[in-house]
Amino acid sequence: MDGLTRRISEAVHGQPQATVTVLSSLLAVEDELGYIPKEAVEEVAALTHSTINDVWAVASFYPNFRFEPPCEHTVEICWGTSCHLVGAMPLIEAILDAAGMEGEGDTDDRRLTLRFNTCLGACAQAPVISIDHQLHGRLSAEAAREKVSALLSAPDSSGGR
Amino acid sequence: MAISFQDMQTEAQGRWQALTAGEQPWIRVGTALCGKAAGCDPVLDALKDSLQRNGIAANVSQVGCLGLCFAEPLIDVQFPGGPRIFYGNVTPETVDEIVASHLVLGTPVAHLALGYLADGDGASVSPGLDPGIPDLNLHPMRAQEHRIALRNAGNIDPGDIYQYIANGGYRGLDNALTELSPSDTLDHVNASGLRGRGGAAFPTATKWRFLAGSDAPVKYILCNCEEGDPGAFNDKAILESDPQTLIEGITLCGYATGSHYGYIFIRHGHDGPIERTQEAVRQAEELGLLGDDILGSGFSFHLEVALTGDSYVAGEESALMEAIEGKRAMPRFRPPFPAQVGLFGKPTNINNVKTLAYIPEIVARGGEWFAGIGHDKSTGTAILCLTGSLKYTGMVEVPLGINLKDVLYDVAGGVPDGKSLKLVQSGGPLGGVLGADNVDVLLDFDILRAAGAILGSGGLIVADEDACAVDLTRALIAFCQYESCGKCFPCRMGMSHLLEVLERICRLEGSVEDLPLMRSIGENMQAGSLCGHGQLGFNPVASALRYFGHEFDTHIVDRSCPTGRCLRPSFSPMSSRR
Ligand SMILES: Cc1cc2nc3c(=O)[nH]c(=O)nc-3n(C[C@H](O)[C@H](O)[C@H](O)COP(=O)(O)O)c2cc1C
Numbered sequence A: 001m002d003g004l005t006r007r008i009s010e011a012v013h014g015q016p017q018a019t020v021t022v023l024s025s026l027l028a029v030e031d032e033l034g035y036i037p038k039e040a041v042e043e044v045a046a047l048t049h050s051t052i053n054d055v056w057a058v059a060s061f062y063p064n065f066r067f068e069p070p071c072e073h074t075v076e077i078c079w080g081t082s083c084h085l086v087g088a089m090p091l092i093e094a095i096l097d098a099a100g101m102e103g104e105g106d107t108d109d110r111r112l113t114l115r116f117n118t119c120l121g122a123c124a125q126a127p128v129i130s131i132d133h134q135l136h137g138r139l140s141a142e143a144a145r146e147k148v149s150a151l152l153s154a155p156d157s158s159g160g161r
Numbered sequence B: 001m002a003i004s005f006q007d008m009q010t011e012a013q014g015r016w017q018a019l020t021a022g023e024q025p026w027i028r029v030g031t032a033l034c035g036k037a038a039g040c041d042p043v044l045d046a047l048k049d050s051l052q053r054n055g056i057a058a059n060v061s062q063v064g065c066l067g068l069c070f071a072e073p074l075i076d077v078q079f080p081g082g083p084r085i086f087y088g089n090v091t092p093e094t095v096d097e098i099v100a101s102h103l104v105l106g107t108p109v110a111h112l113a114l115g116y117l118a119d120g121d122g123a124s125v126s127p128g129l130d131p132g133i134p135d136l137n138l139h140p141m142r143a144q145e146h147r148i149a150l151r152n153a154g155n156i157d158p159g160d161i162y163q164y165i166a167n168g169g170y171r172g173l174d175n176a177l178t179e180l181s182p183s184d185t186l187d188h189v190n191a192s193g194l195r196g197r198g199g200a201a202f203p204t205a206t207k208w209r210f211l212a213g214s215d216a217p218v219k220y221i222l223c224n225c226e227e228g229d230p231g232a233f234n235d236k237a238i239l240e241s242d243p244q245t246l247i248e249g250i251t252l253c254g255y256a257t258g259s260h261y262g263y264i265f266i267r268h269g270h271d272g273p274i275e276r277t278q279e280a281v282r283q284a285e286e287l288g289l290l291g292d293d294i295l296g297s298g299f300s301f302h303l304e305v306a307l308t309g310d311s312y313v314a315g316e317e318s319a320l321m322e323a324i325e326g327k328r329a330m331p332r333f334r335p336p337f338p339a340q341v342g343l344f345g346k347p348t349n350i351n352n353v354k355t356l357a358y359i360p361e362i363v364a365r366g367g368e369w370f371a372g373i374g375h376d377k378s379t380g381t382a383i384l385c386l387t388g389s390l391k392y393t394g395m396v397e398v399p400l401g402i403n404l405k406d407v408l409y410d411v412a413g414g415v416p417d418g419k420s421l422k423l424v425q426s427g428g429p430l431g432g433v434l435g436a437d438n439v440d441v442l443l444d445f446d447i448l449r450a451a452g453a454i455l456g457s458g459g460l461i462v463a464d465e466d467a468c469a470v471d472l473t474r475a476l477i478a479f480c481q482y483e484s485c486g487k488c489f490p491c492r493m494g495m496s497h498l499l500e501v502l503e504r505i506c507r508l509e510g511s512v513e514d515l516p517l518m519r520s521i522g523e524n525m526q527a528g529s530l531c532g533h534g535q536l537g538f539n540p541v542a543s544a545l546r547y548f549g550h551e552f553d554t555h556i557v558d559r560s561c562p563t564g565r566c567l568r569p570s571f572s573p574m575s576s577r578r
């Protein structure tokens, strides 16, 4: 077994809860790898006695799943109602500008994955973004730009995810 | 069964006594999502570091959300037998000052203190307390509160079941299992008049009776914490702050309806709420408060945490069952209803987190007690999330029947920076908006519905004069369009069409025919959609037209956006994804 296959297998077979489904297995893989490789779809299908098609149907429905490795850092920007009303848009513009991007996606140098989120759950601290799963609230556009620029210019620390 | 409930209570009280009146000071740090976003993690690190450097031995606990989110990071210091002194907007720098003065010298830092709380445990105000430190219960955000479901939030460590038990936890369940029959338990819920807090305000006891009436051997209780409404975080806050109250509530629901299996359904990605709930389930199992033969009663209840991917419609009850089964979160046709054919084909009851979090106190204190709080057919409290342009953002639990105007202007302190309030968006994206002239209305499920807004999950999002009603409507429909699951076309295409029209109006390219066009799309969505997402999806437009019709006219006829908001770049994921 190569490294990837082993990690997939351990994630899928090591689920602690009693109810194991296609969705729960995909979420376990995403937690482990940050994405759903083709091999995982096959493994989940085998485990849950589903077809590859069934698994793809579920994986493609939920937009949190991605099918390529994420970049070194992931930034999520909330565009939910509370954030929208207190300045999510200037934040989005500043971050897109700092990353040299026009929308969601990965930077060419694979430093940054940018995603939009409908609500990060800290609406009282709007506007909110998350950087590598850490929430940051009450952010000005300038502060957001600085944080993202810092991620892009810091020395590579991925260690090969 | 290893230990009796009485022994657990004794153990819990001993531990609580040791914490609040023992040898060491107790420091509680708010680490719910609101605290995290405000930077509690570096504060916590700095606190531990500072305590060590100063050689102070203290108990440090991570608690949930006290509701004063605007003041996060929030920490409080309690010396044995004394009041809790709260510090708001703490930074790693001010932590040092707090430790050096309050913990080392015993002198609270008045200029950093938000207030004190002397309630509970008979703790009295220390005579030397600086008069500059106010009673936190007089703070506008707390003065009108009546805490039932949130009674422990921010006060106890959610990761320690004994703290819940020491504060009256599980006495409702113990009482039900020893003194009450399942139907007596259901009678309490019936007498309470409790209505569902997930959106539809359906009478909870009626729903439970459907399930209790089925003699199927396997029945399920599902607790809905999908909570996809932007601006609502109270369900997650309960999971993060006091997960045991929810677990006790679900177990009581299982007892009352003769069900032995339950799921708590949470959206993946919210690590704090998920981990605290999983740990709480584990601790309840360990003490025999979940599992087989609970407290020696012969009643068994098994509870599991199930996660979903990102999907708003997964919060809809039938789509939720599909998601727990591991499929796409798309709604089912009804009938059959969940109480007949639900999760894995078995009879099922679905309730919101808040609904179930009230149950322990309802059973412990009696249904009539709960029915005595609130207004008319809206009994009990409202758990509100106050966000947007407000002085005090956060979460409060206030009696239903309170005037919305008082909530906005008193409790939440009104709009900051001398600006005026323009509108309130309530009930999530499928809810509605109310104009500033219409907020003089009682928070009551039926009154609010008549006014064209719904209380829904309790999110109240305030926009000030700088907001454009048309732009906000566009943003709400952008959400609804993005989240349409795609199963039925009236919703899938209706939302896209609505968004297209609204984007056109925002570009100042709309025409007078656009308003009747939107109305006709809305009618078709309402009549032809399979679930509430499409059926209610026109609500934000309908209520905006009702209260801000003139603003649509300005955009369409005068081709101008008075606030200028629509002239600036806007965002909709339709153009960026899918
Ligand atoms: C699109 C859609 C999303 C919903 N999302 C939620 C949710 O996140 N949480 C919730 O409790 N109810 C949600 N509901 C309402 C549920 O279908 C259901 O009515 C509720 O969970 C029942 O609980 P209650 O009786 O305690 O209110 C949603 C409904 C629709 C139509």
Ligand code: FES
Binding pocket: A078, A079, A080, A081, A082, A083, A084, A118, A119, A120, A121, A122, A123, A126, A127, A128, B230, B231, B232
């Ligand atoms: S709306 Fe942005 S965090 Fe909830």
